[in-house]
Amino acid sequence: MATLQSLDVVERSATTVPTPQARDGVPKLAKLIDVAKCIGCKACQVACSQWNDLSEEVGQNVGVYDNPADLSANTWTLMRFAEQQRADGGLEWLIRKDGCMHCEDPGCLKACPAPGAIVKYANGIVDFISENCIGCGYCIKGCPFDVPRLSERDNKAYKCSLCSDRVAVGLEPACVKTCPTSAIKFGTKDDMLEYGEKRVTQLKERGFQNAGVYDPQGVGGTHVMYVLQHADKPENYVGLPAEPQIASMVGFWKGLSKPWAAALLGLSVLGAFLHYVTHGPNEVDEDHKNGEEV
Amino acid sequence: MKMNRRQFFKIGAAGVSSSGLAMLGFSPREALAEARAFKLARTTETRSTCPYCSVSCGVIMYSLGSGAKNVKGSIIHIEGDPDNPVNRGTLCPKGAGLLDMVKSPNRLKHPEYRAPGSDKWQRITWDEAFERIARLMKDDRDQNFVQSNDKGQVVNRWLSTGFLASSASSNESGYLTHKVIRTLGMVAMDTQARI
Numbered sequence: 001m002a003t004l005q006s007l008d009v010v011e012r013s014a015t016t017v018p019t020p021q022a023r024d025g026v027p028k029l030a031k032l033i034d035v036a037k038c039i040g041c042k043a044c045q046v047a048c049s050q051w052n053d054l055s056e057e058v059g060q061n062v063g064v065y066d067n068p069a070d071l072s073a074n075t076w077t078l079m080r081f082a083e084q085q086r087a088d089g090g091l092e093w094l095i096r097k098d099g100c101m102h103c104e105d106p107g108c109l110k111a112c113p114a115p116g117a118i119v120k121y122a123n124g125i126v127d128f129i130s131e132n133c134i135g136c137g138y139c140i141k142g143c144p145f146d147v148p149r150l151s152e153r154d155n156k157a158y159k160c161s162l163c164s165d166r167v168a169v170g171l172e173p174a175c176v177k178t179c180p181t182s183a184i185k186f187g188t189k190d191d192m193l194e195y196g197e198k199r200v201t202q203l204k205e206r207g208f209q210n211a212g213v214y215d216p217q218g219v220g221g222t223h224v225m226y227v228l229q230h231a232d233k234p235e236n237y238v239g240l241p242a243e244p245q246i247a248s249m250v251g252f253w254k255g256l257s258k259p260w261a262a263a264l265l266g267l268s269v270l271g272a273f274l275h276y277v278t279h280g281p282n283e284v285d286e287d288h289k290n291g292e293e294v
Numbered sequence: 295m296k297m298n299r300r301q302f303f304k305i306g307a308a309g310v311s312s313s314g315l316a317m318l319g320f321s322p323r324e325a326l327a328e329a330r331a332f333k334l335a336r337t338t339e340t341r342s343t344c345p346y347c348s349v350s351c352g353v354i355m356y357s358l359g360s361g362a363k364n365v366k367g368s369i370i371h372i373e374g375d376p377d378n379p380v381n382r383g384t385l386c387p388k389g390a391g392l393l394d395m396v397k398s399p400n401r402l403k404h405p406e407y408r409a410p411g412s413d414k415w416q417r418i419t420w421d422e423a424f425e426r427i428a429r430l431m432k433d434d435r436d437q438n439f440v441q442s443n444d445k446g447q448v449v450n451r452w453l454s455t456g457f458l459a460s461s462a463s464s465n466e467s468g469y470l471t472h473k474v475i476r477t478l479g480m481v482a483m484d485t486q487a488r489i
Contacts, residue, residue, distance in 0.1 A: 046390040050371065119329075129329050165330035178374060180384045269311060284300075 011120040013112035016262070026122035029167065030189040031176060032196050033097050034227040035237065036203055036211075037183035040065065040079050040095040044175035044184060048077045051163060051174035071098060073151035076160040077175060080238035096226070096237040097175075097184070100147045100160035102126045104220030107246035108159075110254045111142025124189065124223035125162045133157055142254075144219055144244035162223070192225060199227045218245040334371060336360065341375060344389045348461035348487035351389055352378025355396075369396050431455060431478075439479060456482030 008026060009019050049055060054074040062069045065081040077099035084092045106126045109118040117132035118139060128139075128148070135155035139148045148159045163173035171177075176186040185195060196213040203211035212231025215221050226240070234240040246255075297305070337356040344351040352375035359365035372392045376383035385392075395401060405423035406415040418426075438454040457480055459471045475483050 041387050043385060043387040043390045046387045047373070047385070050373075050390060050393060127329060161330065165332050168330070169332045169335075174373070177376075177383050178385045178390045180381075180386050182384075265310070272307075 008122040009119045010122050011106075011109055012116050013109045013118040014115040021122065023122070028189040028223070029123045029125070029162075030187070030192040030223045030225055031102075031162065031173060032185045032187075032192040032213075032225050032227065034183045034185065034196075034199055035094065035096055036199070036208070036227060036229050037181050038079075038095045038097065039181055039183075040081060040093075041180065042067070042079050043178045043180060044097060045075070045077055045079060047174040047178035048160070049074070051166070052076065052161075071147065071149055071159075073149045073153075073156075073158040076100070076158065082236060082238045084236050094229070094237050096240060098147075098238070100126065100162070100224065101145050101219070102160075102162055102223035103144075104222065105246070107142035107144050107219065107250060108139035108148055109142075110246060111138040111250045113138060121164065123167065125164045125167065126223075127161050127164050128157060128159060130154075130156045130158070138250075142246060142250045144241060144246055146239075189221075189223065196225060196227050200231075203227070203229060214240070216241075216244050218243050337370065338367065343462045344385065344392060345395075345462060346388050346392075348485070349380060350462040351375075351381035351385055353385065353389065353392060369393060372396070435478065450479045451481055452479035453481055455480060456484070459483060459485045461485045461487035 008021070008023065010021060012019060054076065056068050056072065056074045059068050061067075066078065068075050068078065071078050077097060080096045080098045082094045082096070084094055086092050102125055104124065106118070106120060109120060109126060112118045113136060114132050114134040117129055117134065118126065119129060120126050133156040135150060135157065137150055137157065139157050140146070140150070148157045150157050163171070163175075166173060172186040176184045185192060187195075193213065193215070196215075200211045200213060208229040210230050210232040212228055214226035214228050214231060214234060226234075226237075228234060228237065230236055234242050334356050337358065338361055340355045340357065342353050342355055344353050353372050354375045355369050356371040356373075357367045357369045359367050361367065370393075374381050374383040374385040374389070381389075405418050405420055407418045407423070407426075408415050434455050435452050438452065440449060440451040440453065443449050457471075457475045459468070459475075463471065472483070
């Protein structure tokens with residue numbers, strides 16, 4: 001997409017005017033996180049903070065390996081560790097790299113009331129344009145994966161940008177590049193789906209009968225996908241929703257009611273104008289001219 | 295603020311129409327031409343080797359400025375070297391955070407010496423350090439060098455000193471280290487790769 005980022009914006013928050021787009025050959029991109037290959041080393045977390053010039057305060061141990069304990073305005077990706085008991089009694093350690101999923105139908109963008117604060121590029125990346133952010137936090141409510149976080153310092157929302165600046169010049173995201181076990185892959189969405197299917201076949205051969213690719217259709221598919229050993233139980237991976245959906249209230253207000261309200265508003269303005277043209281301004285009696293009480 | 299009914303209606307109408315226009319998408323904000331600039335676009339790239347463990351991953355250090363006379367360069371970013379066959383661009387969490395080591399106030403930047411029995415480190419120059427190492431090696435070698443064994447065979451062994459080599463060396467510097475150490479007759483040689 002070269003560096004003509006503004007010309008490859010396909011969706012902008014709180015904007016009904018369609019974005020002009022001359023190029024339609026921009027490939028859809030995706031990141032594939034292979035949970036079965038991840039060793040939980042957190043190199044992706046470090047690479048992310050280094051690239052984006054973020055540094056988290058040194059916190060407290062909360063009794064689990066998650067460090068820091070949660071996503072924040074300074075932690076855009078986080079390894080979440082889950083211990084699960086297998087059917088045969090053994091333990092299983094499931095490690096999920098949490099962060100923005102870059103939905104094809106982004107709930108954050110839909111919920112956002114600030115024009116241009118959230119954009120979706122033609123390649124599928126959903127990016128927060130902080131200059132336009134008003135810090136209302138609606139994106140947090142709109143997100144089916146609970147990803148964006150408000151910064152306490154500047155009151156703007158932050159999340160993973162899928163390194164849109166790197167991708168714009170033809171590089172891979174920082175987390176992808178650093179991953180020592182190749183658990184994070186990056187490429188076109190088609191290639192990643194194909195690779196994911198290959199991995200699923202391998203996992204099934206190794207006895208993970210329910211292995212699968214996590215690409216939830218409830219949000220139109222995502223540009224960050226997972227290969228899960230147990231795709232039938234995504235909630236085992238520390239709160240990964242089985243069927244993520246944009247919250248019904250966000251869908252109602254921003255999806256259903258907004259065009260109707262806009263039409264109503266437009267019609268009433270038009271009606272007022274026509275009324276003015278046909279009837280003219282309301283003449284005031286001489287007695288009431290100075291705003292006196294009747 | 296004091297206003298009559300008529301003024302109130304006017305203000306209300308203006309508010310509704312302006313917010314209505316914004317809601318209909320006629321917002322004045324233009325999209326930014328480049329929302330995020332690529333921060334390494336004009337940096338200087340320098341190849342190096344990660345100093346942490348014995349795997350010795352290749353890294354690229356990106357430094358500020360063009361190298362012009364009036365610029366003091368400074369490393370602003372480090373990431374894996376995709377052309378290095380050891381790691382092909384990947385780095386572990388320690389390696390990925392190398393910049394923090396480079397910028398650390400606790401980083402060792404010059405030779406230090408702790409005298410026997412002392413509890414303090416004192417800063418010495420590189421010349422003093424090399425001088426002292428060479429002096430001690432020479433004294434020890436002169437004293438303990440074994441030229442021949444019991445049967446009178448020439449062995450040229452120096453058994454009382456060992457050498458710990460770097461695992462981050464290239465093939466060439468590893469070859470040279472080996473040559474120098476063996477030429478002196480030293481037998482005990484190891485690298486950090488064994489740790």
